[in-house]
Amino acid sequence: MLPEFELLMPRTLAEALEMLAERAPDGMPIAGGTNVIPDLRGGRYRPACLVNVAGLPELGGIRQEDGILVIGGGVTVAEVLDDPLVARYAPVLREAARTLASPLVRNRATVAGNLANASPAADMAPPLLVLDAEVELASREGTRRVPLKDFFLGVRRTVRQPHELITAIRIPLPPAHSRARFFKVALRKANAIAVVNSAVRVDWEYGLGSREYGLGGREYGWGGGLCRAARIALGAVAPTPIRAWEAERALEGQSLMPEVIAQAARLAAEATRTIDDIRGSAAYRRHVTEVLVRRALEGLWSRE
Ligand SMILES: Cc1cc2nc3c(=O)[nH]c(=O)nc-3n(C[C@H](O)[C@H](O)[C@H](O)COP(=O)(O)OP(=O)(O)OC[C@H]3O[C@@H](n4cnc5c(N)ncnc54)[C@H](O)[C@@H]3O)c2cc1C
Numbered sequence: 561m562l563p564e565f566e567l568l569m570p571r572t573l574a575e576a577l578e579m580l581a582e583r584a585p586d587g588m589p590i591a592g593g594t595n596v597i598p599d600l601r602g603g604r605y606r607p608a609c610l611v612n613v614a615g616l617p618e619l620g621g622i623r624q625e626d627g628i629l630v631i632g633g634g635v636t637v638a639e640v641l642d643d644p645l646v647a648r649y650a651p652v653l654r655e656a657a658r659t660l661a662s663p664l665v666r667n668r669a670t671v672a673g674n675l676a677n678a679s680p681a682a683d684m685a686p687p688l689l690v691l692d693a694e695v696e697l698a699s700r701e702g703t704r705r706v707p708l709k710d711f712f713l714g715v716r717r718t719v720r721q722p723h724e725l726i727t728a729i730r731i732p733l734p735p736a737h738s739r740a741r742f743f744k745v746a747l748r749k750a751n752a753i754a755v756v757n758s759a760v761r762v763d764w765e766y767g768l769g770s771r772e773y774g775l776g777g778r779e780y781g782w783g784g785g786l787c788r789a790a791r792i793a794l795g796a797v798a799p800t801p802i803r804a805w806e807a808e809r810a811l812e813g814q815s816l817m818p819e820v821i822a823q824a825a826r827l828a829a830e831a832t833r834t835i836d837d838i839r840g841s842a843a844y845r846r847h848v849t850e851v852l853v854r855r856a857l858e859g860l861w862s863r864e
Pocket of ligand 1: 588590591592593594595596597598613633634637659660661662665668669670671672673674675676677681682683684720724725726727751752753754
């Protein structure tokens with residue numbers, strides 16, 4: 561059963577921020593409610609008051625401004641899936657959005673809610689980490705931006721203060737010669753939390769070379785290109801979504817030959833701090849991490 565709470569319905573962002581400031585720490589935002597409502601039913605928390613931020617006009621929309629893709633703090637996962645700017649500049653986010661829950665949940669669930677909820681398995685986190693996203697936080701006092709890599713503090717803990725709202729997620733447009741992929745293993749194909757999820761991104765030193773090379777009958781990349789910068793982000797393998805820094809270093813300045821990919825995948829598995837739980841053992845998660853990172857790197861040039 562749902563506990564009793566007061567529900568506040570602001571009409572503007574300013575009203576919402578005022579309400580949160582007055583009620584903090586006993587008030588909490590609710591957007592799609594796809595985490596909040598099950599958590600209230602399950603007794604995870606009992607806020608005296610919920611401030612409904614769904615549909616606030618200032619939090620809507622996805623736009624491009626000054627080299628940044630801006631995803632409003634109220635944008636749903638379904639909207640991300642349909643958006644042409646996301647398809648063009650952040651297809652890895654789209655790839656992850658497609659694996660989150662089911663169409664029904666995606667119609668309500670917001671990207672900001674996924675990040676603010678701070679589950680270690682949040683599917684929006686790895687793609688946004690490899691895209692160097694920033695979280696824009698607003699309060700009655702003003703606005704600040706936090707790189708997503710510094711946003712998560714622990715399981716369901718972030719740097720967001722109770723009176724702050726995520727008003728936008730800001731993604732610098734990746735360079736032209738950048739490719740990224742997202743892979744997820746879960747116990748089912750839909751409506752399933754990740755056992756492990758992973759996003760990888762490689763920015764190439766040169767334009768696409770004209771010569772494809774195949775090794776062991778498989779294609780791993782394009783000739784003439786060196787990895788200038790790499791990002792590897794992992795979910796459900798530590799208390800927060802993480803970057804695998806050592807694995808990234810192992811790719812930089814290299815052609816993505818099979819042995820380079822294998823070494824990076826091993827280092828990514830070593831970066832994990834996995835636990836046993838109902839979805840998988842720690843050892844299985846480590847193994848899956850290595851396989852997912854390898855597949856993602858090998859799959860950089862295949863279609864999402
Ligand atoms: C059946 C089911 C399947 C699911 N499957 C997946 C899955 O596969 N992958 C996955 O990652 N998640 C999954 N989820 C979890 C959930 O759908 C996502 O985390 C979703 O993105 C949360 O967004 P929301 O808008 O519903 O957040 P809410 O439930 O409204 O809020 C979640 C948290 O974020 C805070 N919050 C919301 N909006 C803001 C804001 N603008 N600023 C600051 N704080 C805010 C709330 O206070 C709360 O702490 C699933 C949930 C269900 C019910």
